[in-house]
Amino acid sequence: MATQGFTIWFTGLSGAGKTTLAKRVQKVLLKRGMNVELLDGDVVRTNLSKGLGFSKEDRDTNIRRIGFVASLLARNHAVCIAAAISPYQSIRDEVRGMHSHFVEVYTACSIDKLEERDTKGLYKKARAGEIKGFTGIDDPYEAPVNPEVFIDTETETIDDSTMKIVRHLEQRGLIPGDLSDDVSPEEEARIMDKLKALNFIG
């Protein structure tokens, strides 16, 4: 269990890798024995956002609601990972304001690249006008001005991005450090010997 709770908030365009990355970070934190709840896609649609449509007001209500639930978890010492397009800076700031510890992760990807990938065929439909109000096509996305973690999903590997987030959490003291993720057993043994020699550990 985390000694203090916090929320990791993934924002970015559809298909930019929010959920993929959120799940990877969740896995790392679970392996470290933390309580982690993931609020994204299906979980949100099934349990939180039924009854809401796609108007600006309904979208804002949806983001505020996810933020509310995240803040409840965080203030009760859990880790909440939320992944939502959350296109508006002002609402993301509102959600941030509900938290003592908040980590905004911006998964950046160019529209060109997203239209090229288009794994779900959503961008094609949006371009054809079959989906209206699609963020990035005919609805705005306000990129975070100063996110805690910036991820360039066009050039970084998922492993690199995951560790970038984990390192940020460690550096902020939100999670304890862990040598085992990126250090070979031999190197770890060498480090431990050195720490013992220096009387840092018994």
Added chain:
Amino acid sequence: MATQGFTIWFTGLSGAGKTTLAKRVQKVLLKRGMNVELLDGDVVRTNLSKGLGFSKEDRDTNIRRIGFVASLLARNHAVCIAAAISPYQSIRDEVRGMHSHFVEVYTACSIDKLEERDTKGLYKKARAGEIKGFTGIDDPYEAPVNPEVFIDTETETIDDSTMKIVRHLEQRGLIPGDLSDDVSPEEEARIMDKLKALNFIG
């Protein structure tokens, strides 16, 4: 912080005392150093149920949603107290099924008594047909068949009802026992002396 989380779910007709009692129980648990979140009335309307109406389907969605959030809190070691009319046994059972530790508290009160009190004037409006689908008047309420705690709000005092719930939590081992609530300082000192004499405490 509670070592294990759980949800206390208040069900009962409008005006039967769910919120009053929920707040009292919350106060006792907070005084005992637990993390307690109260999901009721305004909190739910503002943060969770916007966009939902009063159809059976929307009401069920609302209850399931409160249940979902309660279950997230409970499985992350917090205490969640929810107060909602929640008129249908099947949906309450669904919510129970989301939990490892669930305490259903039924605040029972006769319609006659509720119409007599009618602090918010809602029963009068419902009788006059100004409010449609009002639970207990022209919409059903299925009383819990086997609630963990049964409260007769017509005859019990709020203090008695509060302690009935707290005692249930203690007896189930959901919260540690506390002598200070119902024992005079003199009696507590006498008990402590006896425990010392028996070498139970130092």
